Amino acid sequence: MVTSQDDRHVPTGTLARLAQRAGRVFASASTWYRLVRDRGWRRPRARVHPQRPTEGIRATKPNQVWHVDTTLVRLLDGSRAYLHAVIDNFSQRILVWRLAERFEPVNAVAVLLEAERAAGHEALPTVVADRGVENRNGDVDALIASGLLRRVLAQTEIRQSNSMIEAWWRCLKHQWLYLNTLDGVATLRRLVAFYVSEHNTRLPHSAFAGQTPDEMYSGTGADVPAQLDAARKAARQRRLEENRAQSCPACPSAGTAA
Secondary structure, three states, rough: OOOOOEEEEOOOHHHHHHHHOOOOOOOOOHHHHHHHHHOOOOOOOOOOOOOOOOOOOOOOOOOOEEEEEEEEEOOOOOOOEEEEEEEEOOOEEEEEEEOOOOOOOOHHHHHHHHHHHHOOOOOOOEEEEOOOOOOOOHHHHOOOHOOOOOOEOOEEEEEEEOOHHHHHHHHHHHOOHHHOOOOHHHHHHHHHHHHHHHHHHHHHHHHOOOOOHHHHOOOOOOOOOHHHHEEEEEEEHHHHHHHOOOOOOOOOHHHHOO
């Protein structure tokens, strides 16, 4: 009964009672669990899930695809603050961010307009957003209708999720914000400004072979991967030479008899 295809939908505890009702096995559920564990019986429950995309959206140049989202940050006094941001898909650079004390959908429009102005009207970016009310409202719809931007809804109009900016939210919170005392909006704004600057200008990104998001966005770091590779090879060679040059005075030389 444990390994039967006919009863694979029945939980093991219920299976014990079902066996009693059928007059087949009179044993407690704990006995069933113990026998299943001790004898290594496997329930025939191989789950079949829809195939998920293994790679998200990948832009080929800056300002081709953006991601916009809003996250909530709780302060020590129990109040809330709402952080809106736009990240560039190609460079993973934070283009614009805004912190607000109240949840207002108009803030999503504000960050998108600021990002569009900063891009210099050079392209028609595709904005990936989730289905939250901050991204689907009259103000945002009017902005999209103006022709300045295109919008696609993650996991609705496309299979991919809005995971790029959601991953950045996790980094921001767990690697920085939650290490500090969030005692007010002014403190939070200062902490976010610091981390955005660090992320954009100082921290090398593993996806870019050591380039920073700013260097990827501006195209000024093309020689960084080659420089780092040459430096690694030189350091490895120095270590080999230093190790080979060392001798151990406590050990006899190779020609000395034991």
